[in-house]
Amino acid sequence: MYASVWKRFFAFLIDAAVFAVLFWVLAQLMDNASVSLILLVIIWLYYALLESSPLQASLGKIIVGIKVVDRRGRRLTFWQATERIFSKLVTNVTFYFGFFIAAFDKKKRTLHDRISHSAVISKRAEFDPEAYEEEEETSFTFITVVSVLLALVFVALMVLAVALPQYQRTERHIQLSRVLTALDYAARKQLKDSQKPLADPRVWLSKYRNCEKISPDKLSCAGFELLLEPGGVKANVRNHAMDILYTLDYPFDGGPVVCTPLTKQGEEICSTLNN
Numbered sequence: 436m437y438a439s440v441w442k443r444f445f446a447f448l449i450d451a452a453v454f455a456v457l458f459w460v461l462a463q464l465m466d467n468a469s470v471s472l473i474l475l476v477i478i479w480l481y482y483a484l485l486e487s488s489p490l491q492a493s494l495g496k497i498i499v500g501i502k503v504v505d506r507r508g509r510r511l512t513f514w515q516a517t518e519r520i521f522s523k524l525v526t527n528v529t530f531y532f533g534f535f536i537a538a539f540d541k542k543k544r545t546l547h548d549r550i551s552h553s554a555v556i557s558k559r560a561e562f563d564p565e566a567y568e569e570e571e572e573t574s575f576t577f578i579t580v581v582s583v584l585l586a587l588v589f590v591a592l593m594v595l596a597v598a599l600p601q602y603q604r605t606e607r608h609i610q611l612s613r614v615l616t617a618l619d620y621a622a623r624k625q626l627k628d629s630q631k632p633l634a635d636p637r638v639w640l641s642k643y644r645n646c647e648k649i650s651p652d653k654l655s656c657a658g659f660e661l662l663l664e665p666g667g668v669k670a671n672v673r674n675h676a677m678d679i680l681y682t683l684d685y686p687f688d689g690g691p692v693v694c695t696p697l698t699k700q701g702e703e704i705c706s707t708l709n710n
Contacts, residue, residue, distance in 0.1 A: 437560075438501040447495060449498055611708065620643075625668065668687075672701075681695060
């Protein structure tokens with residue numbers, strides 16, 4: 436009576452193919468951000484309307500011969516179908532653990548089936564509502580705990596894979612802006628001070644906030660160093676491990692700032708600056 440994991444999987448593939456074609460068509464007409472938002476709305480309405488309709492199934496489910504019912508074997512309302520759609524997010528963020536538990540459940544229930552109190556059965560099955568109402572509380576509690584743990588792992592991996600690199604990239608660009616500002620100010624001030632009588636242009640002639648003079652021609656600042664060189668000022672930009680990512684050369688004659696990468700991150704910064 437209950438639909439097998441394989442039937443549900445093939446139904447998912449058919450629906451996914453429909454969405455892939457739809458995404459391609461929309462992508463030809465508008466930008467990616469708009470396409471993603473519109474497609475999310477379409478997916479919601481596609482499942483919610485079809486699974487709450489007399490068909491009780493999406494296109495993929497219709498083709499493989501299965502349908503969705505509530506715990507008493509009745510057709511879902513639109514809002515019950517909507518709840519079922521959004522509960523699939525829980526299944527997805529558990530690396531599909533919530534889906535494959537159906538293979539070990541005698542009623543073939545996924546995690547989102549349990550959350551939304553629904554079931555997927557064969558199209559012509561005679562549903563026994565009393566059989567579905569029985570809940571295995573111990574099993575469900577275990578599945579819930581495992582699902583929460585997997586969801587936390589998913590979030591942690593997303594932070595490491597997406598949020599953390601993005602944060603580091605933003606931090607490097609903020610550092611670049613700070614270094615360029617300090618470099619421009621220090622070079623202009625040094626050039627001006629070196630024109631005073633008896634001034635030695637080979638040494639730093641002024642003090643700068645957040646920078647410490649560690650040698651006559653070298654300043655150590657927060658995250659970078661400024662070095663006096665013939666014809667200009669050079670900045671060595673470092674990361675938290677004190678490795679030099681890239682250098683910036685600021686010529687006194689008004690020429691462009693030259694960025695020289697020393698690491699992969701430095702290449703990213705220099706390509707941004709040079710473009």
